[in-house]
Amino acid sequence: MTASSGAGSVGPRTGRRHGARHSGRGLTRWLFLLPALVLLAVLIVYPIGDAIRLAFTSWDGFSAPHSIGLSNFEDLLKDKRFKESLLHNLAIVVAIPIWIAVPYAVACGIHTKVAGWRFFRLVFFLPVVLSPVVLGAYYGIVLAESGPLNGALRSVGLGGLAHEWLNDPALTLPVVIGIIIWATFGVGVLIFLAGLANLDEEIVEAAQVDGASRWQIQRHVVFWQLLPVIEFWTVIIVIASFTAFFPLIYTLTKGGPGTATFTVDFDLYSEAFTSGRLGYASAIGVVMMFIILVTCGGLVALLRWRRS
Amino acid sequence: MTKPFRTGLGFGLAGLLAIALVACGGGGDSQSGATGGSEANVSGKIAVWDFEYETTPGYTKAIKALDAEFEKLHPGVTIERTAQPYENYEAIYRAAFTAHEGPDIMTMSPGQSGVLSYKNGLEELNDRISPEMNESISQWESVTPGLAAEGPRYGVPFGIQGWVFYYNKQLFAKAGLSTSFQPKSWGELISAGKRLKAAGIQPFAGGNKEGSETWGWFSLGFQSANTPQQTTELAEGKMSYTDEAVTKAFQPEIETQEAGLYPSDRFGKTAIEGFTQFAEGKGAMILGFWTTGGYWGDFNPAIGEKNLGIFYPPGNAQVGTLAGYADSIPVFAKNKDAAWALIEFLSSKKASETFFREAGILPNRGDVTLPKSAPVQARELVEASRSPERVIAPNAALQAAVNFGTMPAEMNQVLQGRTSLEGAQEAMQETAEKTRVE
Amino acid sequence: MNAAADSPPLRPRLTARRGIGRPSVGKLAIFVIFAALAASCIYPLLFVASTALRTNADYRASPGGLPSSFTSENFERAFSQLHIGRLALNSLMVVVPAVILIAILACCAAYALVHLEIRLSRLLLAAVICMMALPPTVLLIPIFKLVLDVGLLNNRLGLILVYTALNLPFSIYLLTAFMRSVPVELLRAAGIDGAGPVRTLWSVVLPLIRPGLMTLVTLNFLFLWNELIFSLVILQQGMGRTIMVGIAQFQAQPEKNYGVVAAGLLLSMIPPLLIFVFFQRDLARGLTAGATK
Incomplete structure (x- = not known):
């Protein structure tokens, strides 16, 4: 289909071809990049190096760290809590297709200018602005055993579906994942809306003239044009699902019931600051970085797979 | 980079203030007399990290009054008390210890999960603790390794909890x-x-x-x-x-x-x-x-x-x-003598009475009697805490x-x-x- | 069959009114689903607002229910005890410069990575992604020591630089996604007109990636506004504390402060929402402008 190949051409490769035009002014090019690179080198890369170095040491934060080789990583392999937490994080990763689809669909819906779209756009952003403290308190009340949700289920005769949502080992993790998706879909909507606003309308219109159906256009034109944005969102949620959800989980369930919603970032925080095992915590961080990168790489490859 | 400069300035100021104090004939003495020679060093800024401050209204009121009184007793001293969030205080405390840079006093939770888990970065206070203080204050086990009655003290316990x-x-x-x-x-x-x-x-x-x-x-x-x-x-x-x-x-x-x-x-x-x-x-x-x-x-x-x-x-x-909590001096504290004078002042009989009156904190001093108006439960618990x-x-x-x-x-x-x-x-x-x- | 013409998803109409006369079943379904989702998003806000407007005793009596009476005391205390005004000002003084700095640096870097022929640009982009993948918790102490060593502890500039660096990889990555959809023909045309890379970026690329840039600013503002742990550790002194640290520090005794914390949180939501409204309204204009082009 012509439309799809047209969309595909707006890729990084063409950008490069164009770039050749400026290749004569080598220094200017680097000047664009340099400020960001310097800042990143000093404030991110150097600390990352420090953290990686610490991962091979035993350090309590008081005396000097001493090198212990791979010992932290060996311990990590035997660490039941870490492995359990990691499994919970992987369960969150499994939910990622929903996490992409929901904001994508909502953004497309808003983009159609459905009645009240400005209102919806604002309202869908509200959960993002709510602090984890509020979410914890709010869902603690809504999902309580005798709370409004179970009350509603019972009043419509679905009492059988009423559960202890936040105290059932089998249910709590899915419930928490649901809340997390709900609490963050506004960010995704925002990003996808920006992507849709950037659509090359000419290609879409060309497809319409060609008589393509709405679904065909969605699948063959919009999706491919939005692919860089989708890829971006995928990478961001993979990273966030490993590194940024502890506050939410902490206020919602305190990691419970039992250890059912413990996550690696919680494990990391408590190893580093509660127990003061800074070397071990760094090792956890390094392993997480590895897992995150592998997961991201896998998902991006999957997204791009159909393209070729 | 500016550190030597700042340190120099600090010493300079401290020296000036010390001279001023001596010139004034020693200013206030009262409670801190027991430390003897360190009196001359009670000057300059005392930085305190406190996770109770500005969270419990009663405690905040009490500590503000006591800090002000201490500053009045020691005209060369300013207390800079910073409220730390209780949920995340470990992060900022750990960061301070790793960098050897932080306050002169840290409030700590009692026991193994609090003060004793930071002991490698805290001053041992035994030399400063007078026999009188050792005697009149209880709950020392909360700041001593192995929860022992005797041994190195890594803080001064405040209040009674349980x-x-x-x-x-x-x-x-x-x-x-x-x-x-x-x-x-x-x-x-x-x-x-x-x-x-x-x-x-x-x-x-x-x-x-x-x-x-x-x-x-x-x-x-x-x-x-x-x-x-x-x-x-x-x-x-x-x-x-x-x-x-x-x-x-x-x-x-x-x-x-x-x-x-x-x-x-x-x-x-x-x-x-x-x-x-x-x-x-x-x-x-x-x-x-x-x-x-x-x-x-x-x-x-x-x-x-x-x-x-x-x-x-x-x-x-x-x-x-x-103990309800403990006040400790980190090894990197810059103004240890003044910090100690403040801790000593806050553990005095008078301060304990203020803490009870304003915040209901039960006194861990044997010489404090609760007022008659105190609730019967408070009096009963204090008495229980003194039983052998x-x-x-x-x-x-x-x-x-x-x-x-x-x-x-x-x-x-x-x-x-x-x-x-x-x-x-x-x-x-x-x-x-x-x-x-x- | 004009299914395509009937589907505005991809075709922002110049004549937006056109939809009104012909409500389709699909649109109705979308509307109903959106309404339900919107209700779930608004309700928590009402919960915070009602908690902020009632006494603690009233809250405890029925946390999820309606207030039996209203009080403005919590808001008064949010200003007098929590010092929410000063906290907000402190936050703005850090977040606004950081957000601007990020926007500038990220634009330049993303432009260079995507449209200027930089050797190793792929590798650099991969490195940028790697920088996001290490949990910030692990970086807290190394970054803290660095800030201390360069003498920027308890200095707003220190936190501004740290915030900029922490959010820069995300921002560069986001903008590269948008840079890629810039039609190459336009850049080429600019090149033929004799525009250098600076002018091309400013007058050709930036207008085209405005939706992405607006989104970036909104998100960075929100993330940094809500950031807690780096702010806690780098701005250690009471007077300089930022808003989330101030609120966290106040909620240690929740049973005594529910209402005040709720009032503080409600007030703290206003700036990010204002930013959102401001930039998204602008975005809608950009949208229609793009469609008329």
Whole structure:
């Protein structure tokens, strides 16, 4: 289909071809990049190096760290809590297709200018602005055993579906994942809306003239044009699902019931600051970085797979 | 880069102020006389990190007044007290220790999970502690390795904290129970609970979502079944968490839970929600604190001073306490002498009286008598804390990772009958071995 | 069959009114689903607002229910005890410069990585992604020590630089996604017109990636506004504390401060929402402008 190949051409490769035009002014090019690179080198890369170095040491934060080789990583392999937490994080990763689809669909819906779209756009952003403290308190009340949700289920005769949502080992993790998706879909909507606003309308219109159906256009034109944005969102949620959800989980369930919603970032925080095992915590961080990168790489490859 | 400059300036200022002080004939003396020679150094800025400050209104009021008074006594001193969020204070404390840069005084939680887990970065204060101070203050075990009575002190304890049972006398009377209740065995407590239940009264109010009630039950259970030496062994790592002594410590809570004495949604509610239930008369008993929150000061206004009873755990030791918190001086503190003078001042008799008056903090000084207007429960608890039978609350022996992580998480499942106590104890032991501070 | 013409998803109409006369079943379904989702998003806000407007005793009596009476005391205390005004000002003084700095640096870097022929640009982009993958918790202490060593502890500039660096990888990555959809023909045309890379970026690329840039600013503002742990550790002194640290520090005794914390949180939501409204309104204009082009 012509439309799809047209969309595909707006890729990084063409950008490069164009770039050749400026290749004569080598220094200017680097000047664009340099400020960001310097800042990143000093404030991110150097600390990352420090953290990686610490991962091979035993350090309590008081005396000097001493090198212990791979010992932290060996311990990590035997660490039941870490492995359990990691499994919970992987369960969150499994939910990622929903996490992409929901904001994508909502953004497309808003983009159609459905009645009240400005209102919806604002309202869908509200959960993002709510602090984890509020979410914890709010869902603690809504999902309580005798709370409004179970009350509603019972009043419509679905009492059988009423559960202890936040105290059932089998249910709590899915419930928490649901809340997390709900609490963050506004960010995704925002990003996808920006992507849709950037659509090359000419290609879409060309497809319409060609008589393509709405679904065909969605699948063959919009999706491919939005692919860089989708890829971006995928990478961001993979990273966030490993590194940024502890506050939410902490206020919602305190990691419970039992250890059912413990996550690696919680494990990391408590190893580093509660127990003061800074070397071990760094090792956890390094392993997480590895897992995150592998997961991201896998998902991006999957997204791009159909393209070729 | 600017550090030498700043340090120089600091010394310069300190010198000037010292001269000024001497010239003025020493200014204020009073409480801090015991430190003798260090008086001349009490000047400059004292930076304090405090996680109680600006959170508890009573404490904030008391400490502001006391800081102002100290500054008046020592005209060269300014106190810079910074409130730290309780939930995240570990992060900022750890960062300070790794960089050897931070305040002159840090407030610390008591025991193994607090001050003792930072001991490698804290000043040993024994040389500064006068015999008089050592004598008149209690709860020193909370700041001493192994929770020992003697040994290096890594802070000065403030206040008295612990767990104790409160009961609603009116509801007890309704169920035909004695209104001066003190069970002689856990069995007696459970049968009283069953009687309340039979009378249509909720025996225990409570919420254990975050597992904080389990700390209290464990502590009371351990002191009830074991000896203070065993508490020390647990603290020193000589006793395993798989030991029978620990198994016994968890029994009372498990039995109470199994007997159905708690509300069915106990694990969906927080401890604070439990305290509220009790205050509203929706439960006849609660496992509460000695002071600061979930204590007589919260319950009396709700259910009446005459109506609020206290009972202690049955068994070996009825009274187990630890410090409310401790003030410590990190090794990198820049103004140690002045910091010590402030700590000494805040632990004085007069300051203890202010803390009680404004914030209901129970005094850990033998020479403080509570005013006549003080609630009967406060007076009873203070008296109990001075009895020779009193032991260190065994909860102080738990390492941070066990206390805040493994124990509440594992016991939550054990209490709901989902996992075995044996497995939970093994998990605790594993955490304890991993995270022991040498 | 004009299914395509009937589907505005991809075709922002110049004549937006056109939809009104012909409500389709699909649109109705979308509307109903959106309404339900919107209700779930608004309700928590009402919960915070009602908690902020009632006494603690009233809240405890029925946390999820309606207030029995209203009080403005919590808002007064949010200003007098929590000092929410000063906290907000402190936050703005850090967040606004950081957000601007990020926007500038990220634009330049993303432009260079995508449209200027930089050797190793792929590798650099991969490195940028790697920088996001290490959990910030692990970086806290190394970054803290660095800030201390360069003498920027307790200095707003220190936190501004740290915030900029922490959010820069995310921002560069986001903008590269948008840079890629810039039609190459336009850049080529600009090149033929003799525009250098600076002018091309300013007058050709930036207008085209405005939606992405607006989104970036909104998100960075929100993330940094809500950031807690780096702010806590780098701005240690009471007077300089940022809003989330101030609120966290106040909620240690929740049973005594529910209402005040709720009032503080409600007020703290206003700036990010204002930013959102401001930039998204602008975005809608950009949208229609793009469609008329």
